[in-house]
Amino acid sequence: MNVPAQWLSRIAKAQVEPTIDLIDGTYQRLRYGTEPIASGLHCRDCAARTGQLHVAGCAVELCPRCGGQTIGCLTCTPPDDGDEACVTAEVVMS
Numbered sequence: 468m469n470v471p472a473q474w475l476s477r478i479a480k481a482q483v484e485p486t487i488d489l490i491d492g493t494y495q496r497l498r499y500g501t502e503p504i505a506s507g508l509h510c511r512d513c514a515a516r517t518g519q520l521h522v523a524g525c526a527v528e529l530c531p532r533c534g535g536q537t538i539g540c541l542t543c544t545p546p547d548d549g550d551e552a553c554v555t556a557e558v559v560m561s
Contacts, residue, residue, distance in 0.1 A: 470514045474522075478513070481520045487531065489543045494531040496520050502529045 470478075486493045499510045500517035504527065509515065513522035521528035521537075528537040535543075 468509045468514060474514060477522045478515055478519060481513075481515065481522045484523070485520060487537070488545065489530070489532050490545055491532075497529050497531050499527070502527070504529070 485496055487496050498518050498520055499505055499515040505517075508517055510521060510525060510527050512527045513525035515521050515525070524538055526536065526538060529535065530537045530543050532543045
């Protein structure tokens with residue numbers, strides 16, 4: 468996979484941010500390849516390699532709390548943090 472140099476710097480920055488603050492505490496972020504939906508050597512959205520942390524805002528990264536998608540959720544993130552989130556069955560069923 469040919470990844471632009473500026474994107475490689477974003478991947479490198481993600482590696483020093485191993486945790487995410489969620490509504491009830493701080494959790495270890497999931498590395499690419501540990502999710503059940505992972506396929507291939509690189510994440511199809513952010514290009515993280517197997518074992519690396521996803522880039523912030525990656526659509527593939529899963530929430531370590533609920534297992535939903537990290538971006539876009541209103542159930543796991545503190546009210547003042549709209550950047551990191553996860554989609555859960557609770558949101559879909561509501």
